Amino acid sequence: MKPMLRGLYWWPGMKKDIDMYKALGTQLDLSTAYHPETDGQRERTIQTLEDMLRAYAMDFGGNWDTYLPLVELSYNNSYH
Numbered sequence: 001m002k003p004m005l006r007g008l009y010w011w012p013g014m015k016k017d018i019d020m021y022k023a024l025g026t027q028l029d030l031s032t033a034y035h036p037e038t039d040g041q042r043e044r045t046i047q048t049l050e051d052m053l054r055a056y057a058m059d060f061g062g063n064w065d066t067y068l069p070l071v072e073l074s075y076n077n078s079y080h
Contacts, residue, residue, distance in 0.1 A: 049071060049075060052071045052074060052075065053067060053068070053071050056070065056071060
């Protein structure tokens with residue numbers, strides 16, 4: 001790997017991490033920025049979280065960042 005690229009795209013333990021990802025069968029899906037139609041699952045998750053934050057802020061008043069931990073707990077424990 002060229003030294004310039006190595007500094008940008010390398011980290012200690014990179015080979016071990018890549019081997020682990022391959023063993024687990026993990027795939028990296030790339031999408032283009034500002035094109036939400038390429039990643040519908042992510043966009044749906046963001047929309048759901050926005051709706052939940054809006055509901056908490058309207059019901060209990062205050063800033064949405066106050067309720068972010070509660071929304072995270074609710075979302076992570078809900079059926080998907």
